[in-house]
Amino acid sequence: MKVLLDENLPHDLRFELPGHDISTVAFMGWQGVGNGELLAKAAAAGFDCMISKDSGLRYEQNLNALPIAVVVLRTKTNKLEDIRPLLPLLLAAVASLVPKSIVRIG
Numbered sequence: 001m002k003v004l005l006d007e008n009l010p011h012d013l014r015f016e017l018p019g020h021d022i023s024t025v026a027f028m029g030w031q032g033v034g035n036g037e038l039l040a041k042a043a044a045a046g047f048d049c050m051i052s053k054d055s056g057l058r059y060e061q062n063l064n065a066l067p068i069a070v071v072v073l074r075t076k077t078n079k080l081e082d083i084r085p086l087l088p089l090l091l092a093a094v095a096s097l098v099p100k101s102i103v104r105i106g
Helices: 011-016 035-044 080-095
Strands: 002-005 021-024 049-052 069-073 102-105
Touching: 002 011, 011 021, 011 080, 035 049, 049 080, 069 080, 080 102
Parallel strands: 002 021, 002 049, 049 069, 069 102
Antiparallel strands: none
């Protein structure tokens, strides 16, 4: 699966998701792009999903019109050590994502 890591997540998270083609918002040059435009750019670039820590995303976007699937991590911080306990759930969620859906983990 082709996965985009939002800019609010650590870049090293990409090494924790084996078997997926992972890119970051920074690598794509999309820093500072709003969520709606970011999701549209990700879909146009062939991404299947975006992983984010932005809990407000589900309220800002029309969930019936999401261009790609979104996984929102609910953790105390965006530090990798706080995200690691969620990795089994994250990997399972990414493996079973329904296109154009949103999933919250944590």
